[in-house]
Amino acid sequence: MKQNTDNLRVMNKLMASFLFLLFINHPLWAYKLTYKEQVYELYHRHLYAYPNRTWENLMYLEEALDADFANPLNALTRIETKEEWNKYQKLFDMHIHLKIVENYLILGNKFDKQKAYFYNAPYKDITLRSLDIAEKIYNFALPHWVEAVKLAKETENYPYLFLEGIQFWEDEAYRINHDELNYESIINKQINRLIRVREELNKMDSSTFPGPGENGIADPDKVGELNNLFKDWEGFIK
Known part of the structure; x- marks a missing residue:
């Protein structure tokens, strides 16, 4: 599973780099996108402009995860001490991992099927392919959840520090550490239902x-269209 995840991240980064070149060459961007905070801001702009482009959102998030932090002066909240800086970095990466998990769940759901009806029989083979893609995508989310839990746990080393400017991230860490947020359970539930x-x-x-008198033949045009779509995705996630 780790190799599959690594392969997908490499592909994400290549596609993200291409998109960044387009943005950087736009007059809006007079400087190179280098830091996590810059990439995360771009993710937010893209999310609000194109909320259904989950794959592109994932590319931005993966790129943000691998980027360096900006100087604390440019952090997304007020930073005054090294302890605050250390906690900020853990919360930032934890939040990115959580967003990646959420987007993988959204993406997997696009290929998933909640229930098998008798009239799906003509499309059995193509639907099984779709489920295989969904399952692999759900599994891509698990390592990111593991990392998010690890980072959330590490924030407990700063029990008297609360970064008000990123309160939502603080709340996420609290919920994880108190078992109020558990994406592993959600992912496993999705996979078990899919099975x-x-x-x-x-x-x-x-x-x-x-x-009697019913047409049980699959629409060849629809099957052909789905075959082409699934072929591309199967190449991405193999």
């Missing part, structure tokens, strides 16, 4: 559908 749907689909055969 049940796959089992139901695998039970289907030519007798499942159609009945």
Whole structure:
């Protein structure tokens, strides 16, 4: 799973670099995007402008995760001490990991299927391919959750520090450390349901559908379109 995740991150970074070149050459950007704070701001602008472009959001987040921090003077909250600076960095990366988890869940859901109906039988094979993609994407989220938990735990080393400017991140760490937020449970629930749907689909055969006078033939144009789409995604996540 780690190798798959690493491969996907490499691809994300290559695509993100291309997008950054486009943004950097725009008059709006008079300086090179170098620091986490800059990339994170770009992610936010992109999120509000194109909320459904989950894949691009993931690219920005992965790029932010790998970038360096700006000088504390340019932090997203007031920093006065080294202890505050250390906690800020942990909260920042924790938050990025959580956003990556959330976006993988959104992306996986686009290929997922909540329930298998008898009339899905003509599309059994293409639906199984879609479920395979969804499962792999859900699994990509797990390592990021593990890192988020680790970083949240480390913020407990600063029990008397509270960074008001990033209160939402502080709240996220609190919820993780008190078992109020558990994405591992959510991810596993999604995967377990997906496995049940796959089992139901695998039970289907030519007798499942159609009945008398019904058309049980899959639309070839629709299947062809999905095949092309899934082929691209299968190449990304193999």
